[in-house]
Amino acid sequence: MKLDSPLKLACPELLDLDGAEPALMGSRCRACGEVYFPASRGCTRCCATDMEVCSLGSHGHLWSWTLQGFQPKAPYNGGEAEADFRPYGVGYVEMPSGVKVEARLTVADPALLKIGMPMRLTLQAYRQVAGEEPVYTYAFAPV
Numbered sequence: 276m277k278l279d280s281p282l283k284l285a286c287p288e289l290l291d292l293d294g295a296e297p298a299l300m301g302s303r304c305r306a307c308g309e310v311y312f313p314a315s316r317g318c319t320r321c322c323a324t325d326m327e328v329c330s331l332g333s334h335g336h337l338w339s340w341t342l343q344g345f346q347p348k349a350p351y352n353g354g355e356a357e358a359d360f361r362p363y364g365v366g367y368v369e370m371p372s373g374v375k376v377e378a379r380l381t382v383a384d385p386a387l388l389k390i391g392m393p394m395r396l397t398l399q400a401y402r403q404v405a406g407e408e409p410v411y412t413y414a415f416a417p418v
């Protein structure tokens with residue numbers, strides 16, 4: 276994903292932005308192959324600590340979803356006034372490795388979300404406060 280200028284990211288360690296599309300970064304256990312997101316320093320499946328960084332890719336399938344219909348409590352820091360809060364989609368997206376990633380969804384319309392539908396990773400400005408640089412996080416959009 277070529278960017279004209281670096282974006283302010285909420286969690287830059289979770290993303291690889293050097294390819295044509297953004298990709299999520301996790302870890303894989305070298306002993307048993309279990310994949311983690313976010314990256315883990317140890318394996319809860321086999322107790323090994325020999326982990327390697329791995330890309331989870333940019334595409335997956337919607338495993339489940341809901342709508343966040345009210346402003347979350349901290350650590351949410353969207354920065355908007357409660358009256359300005361707009362509901363957003365939240366889902367689990369199953370990546371090709373099988374790991375399920377909780378993420379914002381770019382749509383909040385139940386008519387546009389269907390379990391099993393293909394999703395692609397993107398970036399979304401979730402914190403937009405006047406006078407501040409927007410803060411981006413990863414999100415999934417229907418393909």
Ligand SMILES: [Zn+2]
Binds near residue numbers: 305308319322
């Ligand atoms: Zn393991």
